[in-house]
Amino acid sequence: MSLIRSLSAVRAVLMIATLALAGCQTAPWTRVETPDAITVTNSKRTFVPPAGWIRWNGAPSGVVVTRDGTPIQFIRAADMTHEQAFRAIRKTSNADLLPNELAELLIATRKAMPGMSGLAVTSNEPATFGGLDGVRLGLTYRDERGASFDHLVYAAAETEGVFMIEYHALSKHYFARDLPEFEKVVASVSSEKKAKK
């Protein structure tokens, strides 16, 4: 009898804990239903994700949305401090970086990523987006399995840090298909204050 009572108590505790966790935690993936602007984590920048895409709430940094899954394609927006942005190559950035210098750091960072090979620059030009003067950098690379990816990144160095919005997709079929969506997302970047968190 006492054992049954104990088991019931344990079950009750587990149920309460489960309910509490369900109440506290956000689902790992959320469909973007309405075209509301999202504020980038730790940033004043916002962007409008493509409707119907899925937001990955567990992204380690910045905001990540995908249509078919991150192994296939994703858009990521992130604002990093100058100390964080190029930590992988033991470099710090600053607000005075010219777009070509920023591109150089981005390329070196990508080259330092494990599992990436055959990195090639497809485009490298100054760009203005969201009111920022920055760079538009196109790259291709192969992953560990030999799959070819295209990567397009817009980045700008500001006083507080480096803001970037990037698009990765499998070169075959997906990159070209979703590129117009990405360019729309870039065009939506702004510093508006009223945005969905």
Added chain:
Amino acid sequence: MRLRRAIRAAGIACLVAAVGAQAATPPFERPVRPAELEEPEQRVWSEAEDVDLALSRSGQLLRDDEVEAWLASLMLRLFPDFGAALRVRIVRDPEMNAFCLPNGSIYMNLGMLARVRNTSQLATILAHEGVHFTHRHGFQQRSSLVTTAGFTQGAGIAGGLVGALLGSLVGMSSIRGFSRTHEREADRVGFGRLLAGGFDPRESVAVFQMLTAESKAMGLNDTVFFASHPQLDERIKTFRELSAVASPPAVPTSDAALQAFQPRLQREWMALEASMGQGGRLVHQLTRPDAADFYPPEAPYYLGEGYRLRGDAADRNAMITAYESAAQRAPTFAPAHAALGVVHFKAKDCARAAPHLRSYLDLAPDGPLRAHVSRMLEKCR
């Protein structure tokens, strides 16, 4: 993923094989086919072939038929009894490094080929690596926690795929994996091969002195190459002793072939080094007393890049001087003009920036910085 699996499997195979290889394993006396070997060694050999395949697909190998053919001819001089069993390939890695897999595949880093001063220095490294194969060190090697740590450490030091890849390979093949006993054996037997091949034994000392100098300049206790090898100083002493009792070859080894293709390898190496964003090694190498004669005329541009990438404000004047020297020594080399244009543009000195920016566009109308340079010129107007 396949690559990592192959490397991991190779490491495990080495572990398994090592248990069975405790008894002294006699060196190969002739080229062997894997089928002639016992099953554990066959497995090690097979895994090494997987690594070869993965490396060839990685895009990190530098294909240069002329250089590879010349390296093959050096191996034949060093190991005539092994024919084509030892094959040398070139890896796009700026480190001064080389390694040998248990199946006789030797990988020579671009950073080594670009920096050795003569053929005998290169032959010293090739002989050493070749002995790891002929004496079956890959099969005999015993894995330990130290080796496992070496895998991670190596991957951390070098960057990108090559870093991850070589970090592991370094652990499993020659650089870190072999014991001091094996390294000493490779040095000693390799020295014998060097002499028999008609190379200058005194250069064996020079190549290790160069590694020591770089190691010290880069603030490393020992180079990655020699982290678990006998200490560099000890090896220099050994080679000095061996050289003292060895006669130089009657006919000096020709460096003509090396000198013919080394400039293009040096250009590749300098560009690779700069593209990885680290300037320290460029500064160290390109300020050596013989650098002006040893490296191609564009080298001062990369020295300037080295200063810039090092990121020390005190280097600014040296950086500008180096860029100017490059523009003078190699006036048609567009990147030197872009660099000078950018430096002056950042200093808001358009009068000095504009001519260089225009030179860049004239010399490299389709150059990678065209759009950026054009934008700077617009802003200067």
